[in-house]
Amino acid sequence: DAKTTQPPSMDCAEGRAANLPCNHSTISGNEYVYWYRQIHSQGPQYIIHGLKNNETNEMASLIITEDRKSSTLILPHATLRDTAVYYCIAQIYNQGGKLIFGQGTELSVKP
């Protein structure tokens, strides 16, 4: 079973920041938080991952709380092409690529 919980759906206005929350209250010390997204009819796409510190790349920012029990993925300026299902995954770094996907959050970016 997935070790994370996410809201099933969210809306965001185009051009605004999309903040996607994720709870992982049972995360262990050696588990990273990964984010992937799946745009309709495509394969999942890696976005970002982190352990303790906040992370930023060209796609998004990841904010992890100090107790590591929750995190937020931030898409700073959402576009219509960001409409997708976003998956938050807590995973041991060396788990052989065995990602355990939950139901994710369906993000709808609206004009």
Added chain:
Amino acid sequence: DTAVSQTPKYLVTQMGNDKSIKCEQNLGHDTMYWYKQDSKKFLKIMFSYNNKELIINETVPNRFSPKSPDKAHLNLHINSLELGDSAVYFCASSPGTPGGSPLHFGNGTRLTVT
């Protein structure tokens, strides 16, 4: 260039048939995977190969047999297809030894068993 490519994109077949799905990656990765996404949209790992060796084999019926002729290819052969095998099958790859490197997924093969 497509990084992880799967063929065919769509596959419709009857119960009892045998079919194969092919996957190729041009990223130079050492590890390849098969994931299955069912009608409820849950994604689950089926198999993982590292340098042509099987390293993950989830509780998948033995009608499913992966084959890795080289580290750039991981094919999935399914015998005696059943209605419950209908799903989208995704191939993926990652660099290096199995670990936390991000997975690169193909765009899936939608299998429909009638």
